[in-house]
Amino acid sequence: MSEIKIPKHIAIIMDGNGRWAKKLGLNRIFGHRNGVAAVRETVEICGEIGVKYLTLYAFSLENWHRPEDEIKSLMSLLIEAIIKETPDLNKNNVQLRTIGDLSSFPENVTDKLNQAIKITSKNSGLILTLALSYSSRWEISEAVKTIAKKALAGEIEPESINENVIEQYLTTHGMPDPELIIRTSGEQRLSNFLLWQGAYSEFYFPDVLWPDFKKKDLMKAVNEYSQRERRFGKTGEQIEQEKKLI
Ligand code: FPP
Numbered sequence: 001m002s003e004i005k006i007p008k009h010i011a012i013i014m015d016g017n018g019r020w021a022k023k024l025g026l027n028r029i030f031g032h033r034n035g036v037a038a039v040r041e042t043v044e045i046c047g048e049i050g051v052k053y054l055t056l057y058a059f060s061l062e063n064w065h066r067p068e069d070e071i072k073s074l075m076s077l078l079i080e081a082i083i084k085e086t087p088d089l090n091k092n093n094v095q096l097r098t099i100g101d102l103s104s105f106p107e108n109v110t111d112k113l114n115q116a117i118k119i120t121s122k123n124s125g126l127i128l129t130l131a132l133s134y135s136s137r138w139e140i141s142e143a144v145k146t147i148a149k150k151a152l153a154g155e156i157e158p159e160s161i162n163e164n165v166i167e168q169y170l171t172t173h174g175m176p177d178p179e180l181i182i183r184t185s186g187e188q189r190l191s192n193f194l195l196w197q198g199a200y201s202e203f204y205f206p207d208v209l210w211p212d213f214k215k216k217d218l219m220k221a222v223n224e225y226s227q228r229e230r231r232f233g234k235t236g237e238q239i240e241q242e243k244k245l246i
Pocket of ligand 1: 014015016017018019020035036039058059063077082130
């Protein structure tokens with residue numbers, strides 16, 4: 001049996017918390033609470049199997065349009081989870097990062113987040129990135145704005161703007177693109193998540209709702225990824241030839 005290929009970077013759209021709670025006749029926030037438990041398990045397993053980057057879509061820019069009480073509960077849950085989980089993240093050598101427009105977050109949330117980011121900043125294991133108030137179109141617009149300003153100031157030649165230059169101004173600068181993007185709950189959309197970075201990602205859409213996403217589900221996703229052939233526009237024959245040369 002050939003060895004399983006572990007992606008360096010997995011990104012996940014954690015979907016289905018609300019439906020999970022509804023099925024049990026419970027409040028949506030109960031679903032989010034159980035979603036945090038699935039986050040904990042996923043982080044642990046990614047660390048164990050040697051994934052280097054895990055990026056989780058925890059709160060989209062569009063999520064600000066949710067009912068006020070759900071937003072409030074999500075913020076409290078986030079603070080609670082960060083306070084509770086930071087010691088374990090640190091113990092497990094996990095480095096916490098965020099991407100997104102954190103300026104729209106309440107100060108008490110950003111304070112706790114920044115503390116956790118600082119505490120874990122020297123860790124060399126899994127890099128856990130929470131996408132918070134994140135939107136790809138926002139991120140790309142910001143990058144374009146910065147590059148345009150630099151061009152106007154004469155710091156950058158318009159002719160020299162290419163993919164590498166744009167990458168430098170994305171919030172994920174320096175991170176490899178995700179080889180695998182998972183969205184739970186059966187929905188098959190990117191919803192403004194890592195549009196640039198996901199150009200060549202493999203997609204995996206299990207039906208399982210996020211609070212039910214367990215080790216076996218992650219391993220199924222990784223196994224499926226491992227069996228797919230990534231061609232980056234080349235032919236299958238070229239890829240086979242390249243493998244022989246390694
Ligand atoms: C999507 O499910 C889920 C969210 C918008 C929030 C995800 C947040 C968490 C799992 C908690 C975050 C905590 C940490 C520590 C990262 P949905 O509510 O859209 O579900 P539905 O589509 O069934 O309504």
